[in-house]
Amino acid sequence: MAAVDNSANPQRRLVLLGGGHAHVHVLQDLARQPIPDFAVTMITPFARQMYSGMVPGLVAGHYTADQASIALPPLAQAAGVTMLQDAAVGLDAGACDLQLQSGGRVSYDLLSIDTGAVMRRDEPPGADEHALFVRPIEHFVQGLDTLLTRESQGGEPLDIVVVGGGAAGVELAMALQHRMRQAAPRPGQNGSRVALLTGGEAPLAGYPAEVMQRAADTLKDQHIAVFLDTCIEVRVGHLMLGSGARLACDTAVLATGAQSPTWLQGSGLALDGRGFVQTGATLQSRSHANVFAVGDVSSRVDVQHPRSGVYAVRAGPPLVANLRLWVAGQSLKAHTPQQRTLNLISCGQRSAIVSWGNWSAQGRWAWWWKDHIDRAFIKRYSRAMPLSTQPA
Ligand SMILES: Cc1cc2nc3c(=O)[nH]c(=O)nc-3n(C[C@H](O)[C@H](O)[C@H](O)COP(=O)(O)OP(=O)(O)OC[C@H]3O[C@@H](n4cnc5c(N)ncnc54)[C@H](O)[C@@H]3O)c2cc1C
The missing domain is CATH 3.50.50.60 (FAD/NAD(P)-binding domain)
Incomplete structure (x- = not known):
């Protein structure tokens, strides 16, 4: 997609829609280095992002909710990002206008969507x-x-x-x-x-x-x-x-499958057959160059991969890099998702199944490995660097 010169207009607006796995990385990156002349707002309904990989451990009683989640306000504050606890209920991508659950509207110059998938509540009946x-x-x-x-x-x-x-x-x-x-x-x-x-x-x-x-x-x-x-x-x-x-x-x-949010219908964004936002290698919408989408809400047209937290997490660094390139009016870089992932499936009793390709194993050691990876992920995003402590 052609690069656009977006560098001349002061105080434009970047909206980070959803506090998903990729957007926590964007917040941390913005805390290290803000985007000049851009007012950044995050719109997300909850003040914390539950880390889904630790939810079974939370249910099993191995973690508290605080241990299994990332607090978003401190990250947003450190990044100089305004946080609105609200949710999108409509989008007009042509007019760059978001409608919110509270009844408010927010317009943007650049939009990044990481709102995840939803579940239809009318299925099955009852x-x-x-x-x-x-x-x-x-x-x-x-x-x-x-x-x-x-x-x-x-x-x-x-x-x-x-x-x-x-x-x-x-x-x-x-x-x-x-x-x-x-x-x-x-x-x-x-x-x-x-x-x-x-x-x-x-x-x-x-x-x-x-x-x-x-x-x-x-x-x-x-x-x-x-x-x-x-x-x-x-x-x-x-x-x-x-x-x-x-x-x-x-x-x-x-715990049935992931579906696309209904508010994307009628947004004007190119959607796949199941209603997820179609994106290309640069993570940009196929129809609107000023809209990016990552994680479960998105659907790559060039490569296929499962909807999982691993892919959402891995999209964080290329997403923020491309948001910066878009703002600077430079050509964006392609992101190639990994072909296989390490799967760690917890089995309740501080034991887990681990698989990589066709290889697999099982035991308490696999749970401790998963526990170490998961806690490290939470820790990484629990240490936002305030703007005042940034290197000059
Ligand atoms: C119980 C369970 C366990 C799982 N375990 C694993 C695992 O071990 N490994 C793995 O890779 N995957 C796992 N998954 C899948 C994983 O949860 C998802 O693939 C992952 O959460 C996708 O990340 P995301 O950033 O796209 O969206 P999400 O993590 O769903 O984040 C979306 C964010 O957007 C916000 N939001 C939602 N709607 C709106 C709106 N309308 N407006 C504004 N904000 C909105 C949400 O509050 C949230 O902050 C698990 C899923 C479940 C349910």
Whole structure:
């Protein structure tokens, strides 16, 4: 895409929409070196960014919410970025105008979107009223906290069904089982049960066969019943399954796939068939050169990769580099996402499965490795450098 001379106009506006994994890096980078003559605003609904990789550990009781999240206001303050706790509900990319949930509007010269994916709340029927959705993660964490506090304070035993056989569903089922067992007066004696409903395929479908086997064996060892069936309705006390059976359930935790936000429809931005923002190698929108999009909300037209936190995190440095180049009117650089990622799947009991390509292993050491990587990530963004301490 051709470079535009954007360097002459003072005090233009860069809006960072969403406090996602790539944008925390942008904030930290701006704290080191502000963009001259640009007023930067971050718009995001929550004051902290939950680090999804640590959410299963939070559910298992290994971390507190503070240990598993990045506080955004200190990062924004250090970067000289104005933070608005709000959310986009509409976008007119042609007019460079964002509509916010509060009723306000914000216009921009340059927009960067890192708002993640969403889950449709009307699927399956009854879910909106009776289920806990894993996204937004902030709401999930609060909802689960209420539920587990009730359970640990001597409430009735719970039948929890985690719906979704991907990595998030498998990790959450094992984390919940661990948490319930720990909370019991004697391990395993409180009568609460966790089951996993996969949607039809075996748990971790799409992973190498050895990893799937490890997951199946571990779920069995932990007495987590696995149902290869779909949930077609959530009702009080049970789930209706595609096979016609009913599955007893006090709380359904929905860890089903990621969907695109509806507010992108009608924005004028080029979207893929599923409604995600189409971008190219420079992370720019295919239709609007002053809009960048990264992470789960985006869809690269030139390369395909899974929607995962790893890719969102890795997009941070090339994103901020290209925002700076755009501002300076210079040619942007292509970002090539890595082809494989290290997968660390936590198994609840401070144990994890690790996989790289077709190689895999499992053990407590893998959990400690994951723990080290995750804590280092949080630590990196918990030390924002204030503007006053920047080198001249
Ligand atoms: C339980 C669970 C465990 C997971 N574990 C892993 C893992 O171990 N490894 C891994 O790689 N991936 C994991 N994932 C996937 C990972 O969470 C996502 O791929 C990752 O969060 C995507 O990052 P992102 O920056 O695109 O978006 P997000 O992390 O979703 O961040 C989006 C940000 O935008 C804000 N926002 C949302 N809507 C709006 C709006 N309308 N306006 C303004 N701001 C908005 C949000 O509040 C948030 O701050 C897991 C997911 C779940 C649910």
